[in-house]
Amino acid sequence: MRLDHCYSMTAHVIFSSELQKFTGVREATVQAEDYRSLVIEITDRYEGLSAADIEDMSVAINGEIIVEPMLEKIDHGSEVHFLYRIEGG
Amino acid sequence: MSEAQDFKYIGQRTIRPDGHDKVTGRANYAADLSLPGMIWGKILRSPHAHALINRIDTSKAEADPNVFAVMTHADIPNQTASGIRNILARDKVFYHGHAVAAVAAVSEAAAERALGLIEVDYSILKPVMNIDDATSNDSPILHDDLFTKGMPEEPKAPSNVASRNELSKGDIEAGFAEAEVVIEREFRTATVHQGYIEPHACTVRYDEDGHSMIWCSTQGHFAVRATTASMLNIEQTKLNVIASEIGGGFGGKLGVYLEPxxxxxxxxxxxxxxxxxxxxxxxxxxxxxxxTRNWVKIGAKKDGTITAMEAKLCYEAGWAPGSSPLGPACMTVFTPYDVDNQYVEGYEVVVNKARCAAYRAPGAPQSEYACEMVINELADELGMDPIDLRLKNVAKEGTQTMYGPKLKAVGLVECLEAARDSAQYKTALKENQGRGVASGFWFNVGGESSVVINMNEDGTGTIVEGSPDIGGSRASMQMMAAEELQMxxxxxxxxIGDTQNLPYSNPTGGSRTTFATGMAVVEAAADVVSQLKERAAATWNITPEQVEWKDGKAFNTKGEGVLTAAEICGSAxxxxxxxSGRGNISARGASPSFAVHLADIEVDPDTGKTTVVRYTAxxxxxxxxxxxxxxxxxxGGSAQGIGWALNEEYVYSSDGRLENPGFLDYRIPLASDLPMIETVIVEVPNSFHPFGVRGIGETGIIPPLAACGTAVxxxxxxxxxxxxxxxxKILKAIQDAS
Amino acid sequence: MQKTHVTATVNGDVKEFLCDPSDTLLQVLRDELGLTGTKEGCGSGDCGACSVLINDRLVCSCLVLGVEANGEAIETVEGIGEGDKLHVIQEKFLEHAALQCGICTPGLVVSTKALLEENPDPSEEEARYYLAGNLCRCTGYDKIIKAVMDAAKTMREKA
Structure with missing residues (x-):
């Protein structure tokens, strides 16, 4: 962890019903500085939840749906929603 | 951007760049390319809706001197590629028309004759043709390895229910406890088709040396390349896919059928x-x-405050699990309403019909139809104007959606107000006429778009984009480049670049092209501007910051001098x-487009015939x-939705055969079926797009279902x-009621 | 199968071709003569994408046999304009943005020409019924009808 991130960043995570099967909870507070570390944190915390399960979902961070969130920073107090993937016609 | 901007080119009604070719017949669509030595392929299709394939004997077809090649599922090189059982059936056919074998012969007629020489031995199974049958206890099971996904407890036995979805916010029981009026109803919608006029077609040439090509009509040629390269086990660089002009898609040309x-x-x-x-x-x-079969229950207080909204949605997938738009159906159903307590559960069901494909705002028309019908009934029950009821509960900036994010600035209030103020809403109806109003919501998507703008020596530019243009988007790309470059x-x-000309671009779908590919065009144009400034600076021996780009020209802010794009490019x-400027992006910030439609429909009580007398979108x-x-x-969205509401449906025989596979019996709206469709363009800018764009292609198909449903x-x-x-059906309803 | 020798005038040019007795005029136009502006949408006369004129009579070329063209004058979308110059109908389709994907456009241009030759001053309803055999899935017909009415007006003014 870099020194400038030594204080803790917490995000409020809301899981879709598909992911709740693995997590058992709808919402969780997670410490993470970016999306990558958030995924590591929740896959560690919830047994059976794999990065591949998450890969199938869309993600909204603070209300913005982000298709490719890997490099996203997570600000303190952010809301992270996992959603069903949206495609168009 | 957030404030209204002044535009020089955007907002004009220019002539589209591909228009001349299209009115003269020169534009080349999927079936328009022929190559020297070319032969014709045809597909043998299952006459049964559900059957085991015991044996396929192609020997007689292979012996036909006019036949050059015959293939079955076993001839697909990569047997583990996804989707190959829809390309050619393996051991079981799942719908009437399922591809079973293919031949290539000297002519189309010879290929058709050769199909008759292929012998297929089937064991016919009982077909499962609708949600009710598929979920009954004694239903045949399509897939013995299909266990419902998303159930609270792992199912112990396979079933025809592929998956379960659930979304909620607030406390649904408390919401209904607060309600003074509660209305619940179940709705059904039929299987429909996108109805594009151009049939799927392709011309291909395999090349052992690594120059294979596919010319085809598709919404996404990069997806065609990925799918086909995977099925044939070849590297993507050895397969060039060229997107022909495309004669309509509406989601139905996202899939791959013929090319592999x-x-x-x-x-x-x-x-x-x-x-x-x-x-x-x-x-x-x-x-x-x-x-679909969708149930919706809504509770409200007498003053019109909605306290709870609940839905149970069932969507057919066709035969292939995961092919329905159940997720978006659940996510869209209640989004036009800012209501604290919402709950939806959804089920996807497999049946012996063709694999479902995306269709314009996939999933939303059916689920929102159910919601909007109940909202209109609620307005009647409360004695409220249906627009006032909507405005009282309207989704707006900051509304917490059930599916996750809070809405940013959106234009539903403005749309409802425009509907209320419209000429149509103020016009009195005549005898046997009814009016319906309905809202619609669609997310819109962003995603990957690649664009290059190549500047020519005379200062003109060629925009190369990776998004097939179905509805005139090349005109928009020109205008956005012009605006950014002030030329x-x-x-x-x-x-539209071939797959060899550009990196990957997502398909044209999800109302994304003018938004996302437009952003890539703006980025590429900005790249061009910065290079033009650098070159001008080099000419004048100053820094690029000392060059101003204005009115399509470079100005030397440190002295005298003006250079045009032609002058800079001519001496580049x-x-x-x-x-050349580049914009390879993964676009973010797609923002929803809301719509409100008004339908006035007259019904002939003696025949049940409907006439749409007036329509506003x-x-x-x-x-x-x-x-x-x-x-x-x-x-166009309105017309498709009107067709869905009034006429279009697949009709199956009791043994699961599709009985109306033609435009005569699957009746899409004709010119004589429709009135002029009045439009109002509301503009609440999307702050994530440099010019404020929202995707607009899909939402328009959603409101007509309930607007027409209510009007009738x-x-x-x-x-x-x-x-x-x-x-x-209307006549029967009238007769049953009297 | 023995092929038949056919001579027809196509867009003003005398054309000769060999044609299988079962070939449709649509197949001949597209595959023998290379006139791919005429489109196939259904092959059963329901969509109008293959509309052409035979001796000024509007037909679906998928419902006519190639051999029936012998001695006749055929006009396809490629023959509607004059060289580089668009026909008024074509201009109005562009001006009114009366096309999206454009696959139905050639058929509609040909049908509109037939309409306006029969009836230079059609009402909106007459235009809608005359063009009811030309399916368009993209536009909802609104802008097509506006283009047709405007073309009719312009042609009347020029006449």
Missing amino acids: VALVLSKKSGRPVKMQMDRNEVFMASGPGSA PVEAFSAI AKTGGHI IQDAGKAIHPSYVEGQYQ SNAIGIRMSELPMSPP
């Missing part, structure tokens, strides 16, 4: 191969949009080589780049709850 088959036939025969579905095949084996629209041509070799575009083509999307119900005084409301 044609390429295998070409490989086997050593000849270029052309394949074209006939219209029957298009209806039988491509498309359809899910049939005339005519200075730019716009073309002297300043470092020729100029109002929708938020964020910013309309080319207003004519925005209006065109509103009008009001005209006859009977609540209709099943689509389509074809004349026999």
Whole structure:
């Protein structure tokens, strides 16, 4: 962890019903500085939840749906929603 | 951006760059390419809806001197590629029209004759043709390895229910406890088809040396390349996919049907191969949009405050699990309403019909139809104007959606107000006429878009984009490049690059092209501007910051001097080589488009025939780049939705055969079926897009279902709850009621 | 199967071709003569994408046999304009943005020409019924009808 991130960043995570099967909870507070570390944190915390399960979902961070969130920073107090993937016609 | 901007080019009604070719017949579509030595491929399709394949004997076809190649599922090189059981059935056919084998022969007629020489031994199984049957206890099971996903407890036995979805916010029970009026109803919608006029077709040439090519009509040629390369086990660089002009798609040309088959036939025969579905095949084996059974319950206080909204949605997937738009159906159903307590559960069900494909705002028309019908009934029950009821509970900036994010600035209030103030809403109805109003919501998507703008020596530019243009988007790309570069629209041509010309781009779908590819064009144009400034700076021996780009010219802010794009590009070799701008992006910030439609429909009480006497479509575009083509999307979406509501449906025999695979019996709206479709473009800018654009292509198909559903119900005084409301159904409803 | 020798005038040019007795005029136009502006949408006369004129009579070329063209004058979308110059109908389709994907456009241009030759001053309803055999899935017909009415007006003014 870099020194400038030594204080803790917490995000409020809301899981879709598909992911709740693995997590058992709808919402969780997670410490993470970016999306990558958030995924590591929740896959560690919830047994059976794999990065591949998450890969199938869309993600909204603070209300913005982000298709490719890997490099996203997570600000303190952010809301992270996992959603069903949206495609168009 | 957030404030209204002044635009020089955006908002004009320019002539589209591909228009001349299209009105003269020069534009080349999927079936229009022929190659020297070319032969014709055709597909043998299952006459049964559900059957085991015991044996396929192709020997007689192979012996036919006119036949160059025959193939079955076993000839697909990569047997583990996804989707291959829809390309050619393996051991079981799952729908009437399922592809079973293919031949390539000297002519189309010879190929058709050769299909008759292929012998297939089937064991016929009982077909499962709708949600009720598929979920009954004694139903045949389509897939013995299908265990429902998303159940609270792991299911112990396979079933025809592929998955379960659930979304909620607030406390649904508390919400209904607060309600003073509660209305619940179940609705059904039929299997429908996108109905594009151009059948699927392709011309391909396999090349052992690594120059294979596919010419085809598709919404996403990069996806065609990925799918076909995977099925044939070849590297993507050895396969060039060229997107022909595309004669309509509406989601139905996102999938791949013919291309891998044609390429295998070409490989086997050593000849270029052309394949074209006939219209029957298009209806039988491509498309359809899910049939549904949707239940909605809404509770409100007497003052019109909605306290709870609940839905149970069932969507057919066709035969292939995961093919329905159940997720978006659940996510869209209640989004036009800012209501604290919402709950939806959804089920996807497999049946013996063709694999469902995306269809314009996939999933939303059916679920929102159910919601909007109940909202209109609630307005009646409360004695409120249906627009006032909507405004009282309207979704707006900051509304917490059930599916996750809070809405940013959106234009639903403005659309509702425009509907209330419209000429149509103020016009009195005549005898046997009814009016319906309905809202619609669609997310819109962003995603990957790649664009290059190549500047020519004379200062003009060629925009190369990776998004097939179905509805005139090349005109929008020209206009956005012109706006960014402050150069005339005519200075730019716009073309769709082959898969060899550009990196990956997502398909044209999800109302993303003018938004996302437009952003890539703006980025590429900005790249061009910065290079033009650098070159001008080099010419003047100053820094690029000392150059101002204005009115399509470079100005020397440190002295005298003006250079045009033509002058800079003409001498680009002297300043470092020729100029191209690049915009390869993963676009973020797609923002929803809400719509409100008004339908006035007259019903002939003696025949049940409906006439749409007046129709208005109002929708938020964020910013309309080319207003004519925005209006065109509103009008086209309306017409498709009207067809869905009033006439269109797949009709199956008791043994699961599709009985109306043609335009005569699957009746899409004709010119004589429709009135002029009035439009209002609302513009609440999307702050994430440099010009404020929202996607607009899909939302327009959503409101017509409930607008027409309500209009017909009001005209006859009977609540209709099943689509389509074809004349026999309306007549029966009238007769049953009297 | 023995092929038949056919001579027809196509867009003003005398054309000779060999044609299988079962070939449709649509197949001949597209595959023998290379006139791919005429489109196939259904092959059963329901969509109008293959509309052409035979001796000024509007037909679906998928419902006519190639051999029936012998001695006749055929006009396709490629023959509607004059060289580089668009016909008024074509201009109005562009001006009014009366096309999206464009696959139905050639058929509609040909049908509109037939309409306006029969009836230079059609009402909106007459235009809608005359063009009811030309399916368009993209536009909802609104802008098509506006283009047709405007073309009719312009042609009347020029006449």
